[in-house]
Amino acid sequence: MRCAPQRPAAAGKGMAANPADQRLGVVVDGSDEDQEELRGHLRDQRGAGTAGGAAWAIVQLHDQGEISNDTLYRIRRDLDLEDSGCQIWVGLFRRRGRGYRGAVRQAERCADPSLNTGSETMGTVSPGFRGRRVRPGPELPPGQYLVEDFPVLSAGPTPRIDLNKWELTITTQTGQQHRWDWDAFRALPTQSPTVDIHCVTKWSKLGTNWEGVSLDTLLDGIETNASFATAESYGGYTTNLPLEDLLDGQAWIAYRFGGEELEPIHGGPARLLVPHLYFWKSAKWVRGIRLMNQDEPGFWESLGYHNYGDPWREQRYWGD
Amino acid sequence: MARAAVLGRLNWRAAQLVAVHGESATARTLILDAPGWPGHLPGQHVDVRLTAEDGYSTQRSYSIASAPAGARLELTVERLEDGEVSPYLADELRPGDRLELRGPIGGWFVWHPGDLDPVLLLGGGSGVVPLMAMLRTRVATGSTTPMRLVYSTRTPDTVLYGDQLRRLGERDSALRVELAYTRRAPEGWQGPVGRLDGARLTTLAWPPTDRPACFVCGPTGFAEAVANLLVDQGYAPERIKTERFGPSGA
Numbered sequence: 006m007r008c009a010p011q012r013p014a015a016a017g018k019g020m021a022a023n024p025a026d027q028r029l030g031v032v033v034d035g036s037d038e039d040q041e042e043l044r045g046h047l048r049d050q051r052g053a054g055t056a057g058g059a060a061w062a063i064v065q066l067h068d069q070g071e072i073s074n075d076t077l078y079r080i081r082r083d084l085d086l087e088d089s090g091c092q093i094w095v096g097l098f099r100r101r102g103r104g105y106r107g108a109v110r111q112a113e114r115c116a117d118p119s120l121n122t123g124s125e126t127m128g129t130v131s132p133g134f135r136g137r138r139v140r141p142g143p144e145l146p147p148g149q150y151l152v153e154d155f156p157v158l159s160a161g162p163t164p165r166i167d168l169n170k171w172e173l174t175i176t177t178q179t180g181q182q183h184r185w186d187w188d189a190f191r192a193l194p195t196q197s198p199t200v201d202i203h204c205v206t207k208w209s210k211l212g213t214n215w216e217g218v219s220l221d222t223l224l225d226g227i228e229t230n231a232s233f234a235t236a237e238s239y240g241g242y243t244t245n246l247p248l249e250d251l252l253d254g255q256a257w258i259a260y261r262f263g264g265e266e267l268e269p270i271h272g273g274p275a276r277l278l279v280p281h282l283y284f285w286k287s288a289k290w291v292r293g294i295r296l297m298n299q300d301e302p303g304f305w306e307s308l309g310y311h312n313y314g315d316p317w318r319e320q321r322y323w324g325d
Numbered sequence: 326m327a328r329a330a331v332l333g334r335l336n337w338r339a340a341q342l343v344a345v346h347g348e349s350a351t352a353r354t355l356i357l358d359a360p361g362w363p364g365h366l367p368g369q370h371v372d373v374r375l376t377a378e379d380g381y382s383t384q385r386s387y388s389i390a391s392a393p394a395g396a397r398l399e400l401t402v403e404r405l406e407d408g409e410v411s412p413y414l415a416d417e418l419r420p421g422d423r424l425e426l427r428g429p430i431g432g433w434f435v436w437h438p439g440d441l442d443p444v445l446l447l448g449g450g451s452g453v454v455p456l457m458a459m460l461r462t463r464v465a466t467g468s469t470t471p472m473r474l475v476y477s478t479r480t481p482d483t484v485l486y487g488d489q490l491r492r493l494g495e496r497d498s499a500l501r502v503e504l505a506y507t508r509r510a511p512e513g514w515q516g517p518v519g520r521l522d523g524a525r526l527t528t529l530a531w532p533p534t535d536r537p538a539c540f541v542c543g544p545t546g547f548a549e550a551v552a553n554l555l556v557d558q559g560y561a562p563e564r565i566k567t568e569r570f571g572p573s574g575a
Contacts, residue, residue: 130376131375133413133422136382156545156570157549160566161563161565161567162565163549163553270549307432308431309432321372323334
């Protein structure tokens with residue numbers, strides 16, 4: 006962990022603080038030393054009067070280790086966070102993933118007032134509003150709130166899909182097609198990811214359990230130099246994303262949720278699952294992935310929603 | 326679909342509550358003044374951000390109830406008992422108080438006043454709010470596009486915009502407003518009581534051959550059931566736009 010009061014290096018770990026602005030960006034890994042150092046650093050900041058008020062700590066973890074809930078609890082206790090208005094965000098990312106870079110940028114923004122205007126952080130106060138007084142949960146991106154149920158959002162009727170006619174097609178940029186019918190698809194090796202999902206309409210659901218086939222498996226052996234992908238669904242929905250966001254254990258074609266068959270309203274028989282992006286990217290009723298040399302906005306991306314949709318950078322709408 | 330010109334960032338802007346209007350025992354309309362509001366299409370929504378005195382803030386989305394009218398904007402908020410935001414907006418926010426808005430948002434569930442196709446609006450509960458914006462925009466623009474609203478509500482006490490809907494339906498021959506009560510109808514009610522079914526829909530809506538543009542908005546159960554009914558009745562799925570909200574829209 007680096008504790009220099011500078012912006013963190015974009016590709017590494019680091020810490021940045023701006024005492025004048027009382028905001029704090031932190032990037033750490035989860036080793037025991039880092040956790041202790043983090044606590045000490047925050048205590049020092051607190052002691053110097055620079056970690057109270059509107060201070061924000063962004064803690065970045067990666068697969069080398071996790072900051073324990075115990076550490077988080079102790080940090081909150083050390084800093085009297087419940088009274089101070091200080092919030093801690095924690096993101097668990099793989100170092101190579103986009104989310105990691107996003108969180109580093111988020112840390113930079115928090116530490117650098119020129120990148121994050123004060124009015125954005127301390128907005129207009131609505132008198133008498135208190136809210137739940139529940140701090141954003143440890144894994145909650147900015148502007149999100151937790152739900153326990155599973156809200157449904159769709160732009161049209163739920164399509165009726167006959168499993169006997171169901172088909173998944175991957176089409177390369179040269180037009181070469183790879184097809185799986187339901188039986189062939191279900192014969193592929195499966196994974197059971199437990200992931201957090203974040204909807205652009207502000208709800209987040211943590212620790213959801215899915216079963217599906219990794220896009221790494223589906224794309225294995227398919228030769229392509231495409232940089233982008235468009236997911237296409239029964240019913241006509243489309244969504245676009247960089248191909249690299251489908252790779253390296255970041256995306257699945259999921260057909261079970263919470264141990265049950267995926268319900269049609271949630272995208273069954275099978276949907277794309279790309280949990281590190283806002284959930285509209287996880288196309289319901291997916292029927293194909295088209296690999297492309299050029300990026301082409303999909304359905305919501307053409308209607309005012311952000312082209313990439315990283316929840317940790319709060320990329321909800323065009324221009325975010 | 327071609328991407329339209331990219332808009333600038335949707336900035337948060339401060340808005341002030343000008344007046345409130347009670348709609349039912351659990352819902353009220355907030356009339357807001359939002360200087361610099363860029364205008365909207367009926368059916369779009371806004372993000373609302375509330376910030377407490379210690380900096381704690383949270384965001385929710387609400388449909389716009391009003392036709393475009395300069396900086397004036399109306400939101401109708403139904404109080405959800407376990408909600409974090411809606412009880413404050415529905416009960417506590419007072420004229421002169423401020424909140425923050427960001428929008429307009431959503432380019433799909435919208436009615437363009439230039440469209441001449443007949444419009445079938447199907448609302449369940451507070452799902453009527455964006456549909457009301459469409460009706461009001463129809464009036465404001467002098468549109469003669471045939472419109473029909475089928476509004477499903479639990480009881481006469483839960484009806485939003487009741488008087489206004491009645492007046493709209495009475496003075497406009499190309500507009501029909503049909504209420505469907507799911508639990509209790511007013512005294513003297515001739516029609517059935519209960520959830521909309523295919524037979525009821527057939528008597529209330531245009532036939533599928535008229536190819537109406539359908540807008541369905543309501544809780545997930547309502548939107549799912551009604552969209553399925555429409556498909557069953559032969560309406561083209563691509564002509565059916567839905568907006569659903571779950572119990573979490575608090």
